[in-house]
Amino acid sequence: MTKIPENERNIIEQAIYLPMLLTVLQRDLSAVEKSLIKLKKPYQHWIENTIRNVQKELAEVKRYLHKNNIRVERMKSDEAFTMYLFLYKGYEEHCNYFNPRLRNKVEELMCLYLSTSSPS
Template sequence: MLNLSNEAIHRLEQAIYLPMVLQILKRDSKEFEQGHFKLKQPYIRLLEQTTKRVHKELAETKRYLAMHQLQVFRGERDDLFSEYIFINKRAQDCRRYSNIRLRNHVEELLTHYLSKS
């Protein structure tokens, strides 16, 4: 078990969640581009601005992890849980997250970033 600060855990979890947010934004952008909307550009610009903001935060997260010698890797996954391995130097901690919790938190983050743009 790792003895990590709340900030480190938050950053490690951001390294899990933010790529998921980016994946959803990318998929949604394609839907808007291919969709039959009368005025697509405002939606596409909103998604582009949001994507830039998320990329910026992910880059900050990666810098923090590198500076503090932290890593996160995806472990096994089943229908109910996803496993993530947190590594600090040579010590590691395996954490399991409910897939529903992951989805709900990603949805909250998406709402948060879209409201900022």
């Protein structure tokens, strides 16, 4: 049984998903810059604005974790699972995440952030 309340678990999971989302967005930005698209700037600005929004959110998550003495560490991964260690108020909890679940959650967040980011 987990000792971590659901609201704090959601914040902890953001500390996992948001860095992954930033990596994807930065790779996509690089792909747009190298692509044969005629008008790259609107796409670049859209992705850059989304990156800034994700970075702001991640900074808030990190502040919250630091303030509440919560740590998240990636332990190990294989083809199917990635294990994380959560240090929460003196408790250690090991959690395995199914890699397709991580990818799907990052994709879901990407859709959310891209739809709320203004391209200007």
